[in-house]
Amino acid sequence: MQLLNTLLIGITAGSIYSLMAIAFVLVWRSTRVVNFAQAGMALLSTYFGYEAVSRFGSFWIALPVAMIGGALFAALVELVLMRLLVKHASSGPIAGVAPIIATLGLLGVIKSAITIIWGGQDQRIVAPISNNGFTVNGSTLVFSPLKLFILVVVVILLIILSILFQKTNLGLALRASAHAPEIARLSGIKVDAVRTLGWALAGAAGAVAGLFQTVNGNGNLSPDSSEFSLLLVSGFIAAVIGGLDSLLGAVLGGLFLGIAISFVLMYVSSGLFFIAPFVILLLVLFIRPQGIIGVKVGRRA
Amino acid sequence: MSLNVSNLTVHHGAICAVNQVSIAVPTGTLAAIIGSNGAGKTTLLRALSGLNKPTSGVVNWMGERITGEKPEKLVRMGISHVSEGKSVIPELTVKENLELGAIWRKDGKEMKESLEQVVSIFPRLGERISQRSDTLSGGERQMLAIGRAIMSKPKLLLLDEPSLGLAPLVVEQIFQTIRDLTTQMRLTVLLVEQNAMGALKIADLGIVLNLGKVVAVNHAQALIEDPAVRAAYLGY
């Protein structure tokens, strides 16, 4: 029973990491940048959701508000910050580190701005679904209706995303621009607009991840939340496990990481909460640096 | 004259890759652009399709000034560019690569018709329609690249070294296809080639570039017979 419990907790947490990893992958594919502000953007979107809950009194409106807010903000970041970055800092010794530094700076700006707007204290978002575990054969699981809900929503979103990417012209444009921007332009695709769209999708995915990470945790939301540091690191690691370039890889990477962490916390020590992802990342990088289902390194050229 | 280029100059940083080039190509003409490495052939094509921004000069296409326009707009005006080195996207299937060419048209029915047309020109692509394109041979990839360009219903086709890295027999086949397409679809074609002899043989017009400048323009057959051109570019 404990085994099943651990597995289910891991899958729920992992599905949230998957969404975050998808956000990383979408941004990486559209601008070849690892967006270290991704968790900051997710945090901001979650505050949008919090604002929606407190204004309209309904949790159900928080999800779309957070997603739309997150998407618009991410698009804005791409339009302003990323385009300036390409224009001013794409050559010289700084070129390799400039995007990393710029997104870190953005992370700092977002966090400070949130604290100034909403204050540093904890805000609460409570989901209207019970987080008390299901009872099976008289024993209570940690797996709860809320966790089931999260899982279902993530699966639905993943299905929508995969239809978008595999079956529509827009998805074809997104994939073509990611793999070969020049050929995409020669085919008449407005690659700049597609990039912005990639960021917006990432912003929306991150928003859902942020909101779910909050309600799946203790429901508290604060600018210095360690939940979001963990989300940043876990999302990144999940994306790296999946090869950073693959959406399917991101999903599998997230699930793998969620389950692995869940087992470490249950069977090794619950104090390893923050260091476990780092150790898993190191192991992955040493065993398969190109990611578990990543593309062959040679094709990077 | 459907394509009229006058005094076009393109820089790569400080280097002047294309220097005051003026050419005129009538509708339905297959023009071969030959010249040694670094003559500016590829840069010229990239400037015509909008990938490189010219420093100065004017490009007119069907009476409209298109200098410095973006590639995504030029495609809509009937200019298709097949860039150097088998320009297909290996991560996509053959069908997706082809659909890409017609993606801006947003018309499902037209896309289907174009797809059928391309498959009838290149039956090999039809056989492999749902394979990932990195499973194709070099010649098939070049067909796919040209097929993608055809999908966008071009009037001006810019081809950059379609024979690169292909076996002689396949090269001959590709060149013949290019000749046939030009005639059947009344295309205007600019064919940049290292393989000068092969290109001139199928071309109507020959243009010789050297160090970014046009050094000779003539009927292709006349160029083949020109002793100076023979010595410098045809190797006998």
Added chain:
Amino acid sequence: MRKSRKQSTHVPLFILGGVILFILSNFIEELRVLQGTTIAVYVIAISSIILLTGYSGQVSLGHGALMAVGAYAAALLRFEFNCPVVVCFIAAVLVAAVGGLLLGLAAARLSGPYLAGTTLALAIGLPSLANQFSFLGGEQGLEFRVGPPDIQADAAVEPLTYLGKVLLILSKLRTTLATGAWPDASPVDTYKWWFWIAALAALISIWCVRNILNSSYGRSWRAGRGNEVAAQLAGINTARSKVLAFTISAGIAGLAGALLAMTIGTVSPSAFPLALSFSLLTGAVLAGITTLGGVIIGAVVLVAIPEIADVVAHRLGASESVTTNLPGLIVSGLLIVTVLFVPNGPVEQHRARKARHEAAHNSTKK
């Protein structure tokens, strides 16, 4: 051979700098002395980032964690074994360097964003380890007391240590500067003592870093940063040279960490937050990530920003939450603006402009 003689190591210059700092320290108020200490700590930490990121092209977001490693090493020796301060600082360098060696071995296989993400995970994960082992003191942390030796004590009862004697002379010199007379004894307050230690450490580190960067190692790093394949073809073992850079950089960061802990008085996980790693990166970018010369600019700006923000916030009559968060906002905003508009730092920018100007001047002369 001739070349190596030409490359002066500037020893007299650094000694002169030390003398100036020493004299200066006696004429400024206590708060400024403490700020001077913080600047010295930042100078050391930023120089370690410049060496790593600017020269060997590796990004570390985990230098805050490496500083923590050094600080814990120093504090443990002081707390458990009551080692002399000098020994503690040397231990901080060595232990952090070993940590950097391990991290560097992993890092040599990683490129840009992968390395940044890995070190980020480290920065978030490592401080939490303190809660895992009781001898590290958990959230409370370890005490790390560094005070001036008691030179008031009767030398006959307890003979002064070597360090004490030096301090005695320095302190007398200090009073002489102020009063013009040679005193019998002169007490030294803790802040000034810290400043002397930090300033000395900063001078030594900068001197070391400068000479390492100008050595063949520094050149091989720059070669590897520019084009790894070309550097390998030129016979440079890029992997080994990267690991070496990481090790040295970590050692320097460890020293900075121990010094930082000295000014706080304790070593705890909360003293080395993620924000510290980010500030250091900001300082390095402001300094000009490829020029050691700007390091003092970066350090001064980092120390000055909270003060400036405070003034601005009070002027505006802003609320408390604005006041406390303005510095963070300014640091991050400055980071973005610098990367976008002065990507190679103000010093490098100035140099480039001057070079362009001279080139233009020369060509017109011809």
